[in-house]
Amino acid sequence: MNHPYLQEEHDIFRKSLRKFLEKEAYPYYEKWEKDRMIPRSFWTKMGEQGFLCPDIDEKYGGSEVDWGFAVVINEELERVGSGLIGVGLHNDIVVPYITAFGTEEQKSRWLPSCTTGKTITAIAMTEPGTGSDLANIKTTAKLEGDYYIVNGEKTFITNGIHADLVIVACKTDTNIRPKHKGVSLLVIERDHPGFSRGRKLDKVGLHCQDTAELIFEDCKVPKENLLGDEGKGFLYMMDKLQQERLVVAIAAQVASEEMLGMTIEYVRSREAFGRSISQFQNTQFKIAEMATEVEMGRAFLDQLIAEHMDDKNVVTKVSMAKWKLTETARSIATQCMQLHGGYGYMEEYKIARRYRDIPVASIYAGTNEIMKTIIAKKLGL
Structure with a gap:
């Protein structure tokens, strides 16, 4: 998908990251799920390739790139699986507290090891x-x-x-x-x-x-x-929650895109009553509805990311995106599992994992009920 805020260097970076993940993440993800843990070695490998905290200053080990690179990282990690959300939390939620509010001594003490994966944050x-x-x-x-x-x-x-x-x-x-x-x-x-x-x-x-x-x-x-x-801790947290909720919205949007893609592929290949189930009107209507929601979600999200990268105050829109995109992802997970039939309930199909993983997105980083409260307040209600 062609994001308006990404340039050629972001595309080159994405290809490099995908190649890395195809070697270091995709083959092992199911094992990590069974082990209930991502090994620390994956973090250090991410650090060695420059995929941890790339936006921080070079003197602390970063690359001083724009936040578009963070978007690429979050999108590609979500494509592997939602369990990798901890990397996004490290890169784009915790470390920014240190870069924004830390002293020079604190930054010099902590940030270099955050970029290598030696130090993992929470x-x-x-x-x-x-x-x-x-x-x-x-x-x-x-x-x-x-x-x-x-x-x-x-x-x-x-x-x-x-x-x-x-x-x-x-x-x-x-x-x-x-x-x-x-x-x-x-x-x-x-x-x-x-x-x-x-x-x-x-x-x-x-x-x-x-x-x-x-x-x-x-x-x-x-x-x-x-x-x-x-x-001033409460004010600091309120300041940083904008980007945290945007990271959650990005993950939800990518999850929706992934679920839709795998379901289209499945309904084309699955036959019932002598024809592909993609030819049944009910299937077509469900897919059409979900595809429309995904496209509209992406358009809103891309605009929002661009405004965030321009340092605009988008608290209201971020709250809207976090609420709507996570709710959309949860709905799509349910519909896509239904379209998979009995196979959708089997662990061997990725839709089953997505169905389990997506609901919590409407809870963490502020529940969706809190998002609606913020929106109402910002609208002067």
């Missing part, structure tokens, strides 16, 4: 009792001398098992009002005393993507690991 917002209501998180960080003492739990953390560096949302002031002014971001590293992993969570889908609970028990974190200013 961001910890959600807690067992707190999802979208980030102002009411319970994890606390109390400054004692040169260290913050962190106590609390986080859950549903993408890259939670592999993560060497976690940006943790915590309360540095539990008394201030409004409550969101007490939220700060601390960067907690693997070797900090008091930091441990809880369960590796067993999910309905995204089987190869490691998701875990994180536990902080009197975790001792140097005060130099405060990211940005104390008390």
Whole structure:
């Protein structure tokens, strides 16, 4: 598909990435699904080829390219499988917090290893009792001398098992009002005393993507690991959620395109009552409806990406895209499985995995109900 914001260099990059994935990802993806884990060796291979954090400054190991390269990476990883979403989280969600709000010392300390895959990152917002209501998180960080003492739990953390560096949302002031002014971001590293992993969570889908609970028990974190200013963590998260939700929308759109493509191929080859099931009017109408939704979704998404790359404020449109494209993908997954008949329910057919993987996209990065709340607010309702 010809995206208007991509140039020849992006196409060359895409071909290189596809060649890499055909060798290093596609042949092993089903094994990763069964193992419930993507090996760290895949991360280091991604880093060696320049596919991790390519947009950051060259002095930190990046290539200083535009965000169009990130779009290419996210699209091609999603084509392999939704379980690779952790790479997009590392590249386009966690690391940008460091590049935007980190000090020069912090950037020099952490970013180079993020580009090589030696350091895998995560961001910890959600807690067992707190999802979208980030102002009411319970994890606390109390400054004692040169260290913050962190106590609390986080859950549903993408890259939670592999993560060497976690940006943790915590309360540095539990008394201030409004409550969101007490939220700060601390960067907690693997070797900090008091930091441990809880369960590796067993999910309905995204089987190869490691998701875990994180536990902080009197975790001792140097005060130099405060990211940005104390008390501004909530504002930082609101600022970065625009790109996070755009990454989710991109993945949902690609998933829809993939599911539609595999289903068209299937209905052409499958016969019933002496002819291809693609010749039945019901099949044709279903395919026509889905193809129209996919085309309209792509047109809106491409415009949105271009505006985001131009640094425009597209919070409203991003919320629309995250909501609509994930809902569309979930609907398409259901319809495509139905068109596959009994075979669609078999693990050997990729539509079964897509059917499992796609529903969570309407939950993470802010539920679709929250997206509608944001849209309504921005429309002045």
